[in-house]
Amino acid sequence: xxxxxxxxxxxxxxxxxxxxxxxxxxxxxxxxxxxxxxxxxxxxxxxxxxxxxxxxxxxxxxxxxxxxxxxxxxxxxxxxxxxxxx
Numbered sequence: 001x002x003x004x005x006x007x008x009x010x011x012x013x014x015x016x017x018x019x020x021x022x023x024x025x026x027x028x029x030x031x032x033x034x035x036x037x038x039x040x041x042x043x044x045x046x047x048x049x050x051x052x053x054x055x056x057x058x059x060x061x062x063x064x065x066x067x068x069x070x071x072x073x074x075x076x077x078x079x080x081x082x083x084x085x086x
Contacts, residue, residue, distance in 0.1 A: 004052040008045050015041040028080060032073065039069035 018037040025031040043062045050058035078084075 004048050008048050011041050011045050032076060036073055
């Protein structure tokens with residue numbers, strides 16, 4: 001088992017814990033934070049896969065995922081504050 005695989009397994013376990021908070025969170029904002037944590041962990045796992053397999057495709061996917069996560073977070077916060085989508 002390589003170091004990248006071990007780190008990926010640990011990050012998947014942490015993502016599962018954050019997913020629990022996503023579904024059971026006491027407030028909407030706690031769920032939003034856990035959703036961001038899961039998004040960041042998925043991005044880190046994609047970057048680790050890219051480094052381990054030496055394929056740049058996973059970096060492109062990780063970058064696209066981070067941009068979508070950011071835009072989705074901004075849109076959700078704006079919606080929760082009573083604003084309109086642009």
